[in-house]
Amino acid sequence: MSRRSSPVNALLKVVFTSRHVDAAVKHFQDAVEEFQLGKWDDASAKGGRFVEAVLKALWAYAGEVVPAGKDFKAGAIVDRLEQKSKGSQPETIRLTIPRACRFAYEVASNRGARHDADEIDASEMDAQTVVSLCAWILAEMVRFSQKAVTLQSQRRLSRD
Numbered sequence: 349m350s351r352r353s354s355p356v357n358a359l360l361k362v363v364f365t366s367r368h369v370d371a372a373v374k375h376f377q378d379a380v381e382e383f384q385l386g387k388w389d390d391a392s393a394k395g396g397r398f399v400e401a402v403l404k405a406l407w408a409y410a411g412e413v414v415p416a417g418k419d420f421k422a423g424a425i426v427d428r429l430e431q432k433s434k435g436s437q438p439e440t441i442r443l444t445i446p447r448a449c450r451f452a453y454e455v456a457s458n459r460g461a462r463h464d465a466d467e468i469d470a471s472e473m474d475a476q477t478v479v480s481l482c483a484w485i486l487a488e489m490v491r492f493s494q495k496a497v498t499l500q501s502q503r504r505l506s507r508d
Contacts, residue, residue, distance in 0.1 A: 356490065360405075363493040368405035368414075372398055372489075376482050383479045388471035395478035396456030399449045402485055403429075406445060410437050426450045440492050445485055452481040 360369040375398035383391035403425045404414045410429065414420065426446040429437070436442070456478050 356486070359490050360493050363409065363496050364405040364489070365408045368401050368408060372401035372405060372486070375401055376486055379479055379482055383475055386472075388475035391475040392456045392471070392478045395475075395482045396453055398482045399453045399456065399485075402445065402489070403449055405489075406441055409441055422453050423450065438492065440488060445488055445492075448481055448485050448488070452478050452485070455481075 354373060357369055357373050360373070375394050379391050379394035379398055382388075382394055400420070400422055403422055404420070406429060407414050407425050410432065412428075415425075426449060429442050429446045432442050434442075455474050
């Protein structure tokens with residue numbers, strides 16, 4: 349099955365922009381593949397790309413124009429999402445997912461930099477953290493997407 353036709357993509361595209369969904373799912377699959385091969389740094393880096401695609405999807409969902417190229421700054425998007433007024437966006441879009449993204453992105457961006465190399469294999473530990481957080485973020489996005497679909501269906505039924 350191609351990545352673009354995966355059931356996860358279809359579930360997410362109900363709510364999020366297609367191109368950002370395709371990018372996020374691709375980067376997630378790439379991160380998992382690298383992790384399974386024991387390529388810790390590559391898994392973390394691809395997890396960082398996943399986070400960027402997710403933040404673009406969230407920003408677009410919030411009705412904002414996604415900055416292009418070097419103008420896109422992951423930390424700035426997280427900050428701006430958190431600064432949106434309470435009630436303007438669902439909490440999972442405004443706070444929950446962005447906070448998980450910030451943590452995963454920090455780990456991915458600082459691979460091995462904050463650990464004593466004599467005590468642990470920092471790259472493996474960081475990759476485990478990043479890939480696990482990316483899986484959680486993806487699952488939360490699916491949960492949110494399906495909740496939105498359920499609410500839309502209920503609204504349609506109540507009007508009929």
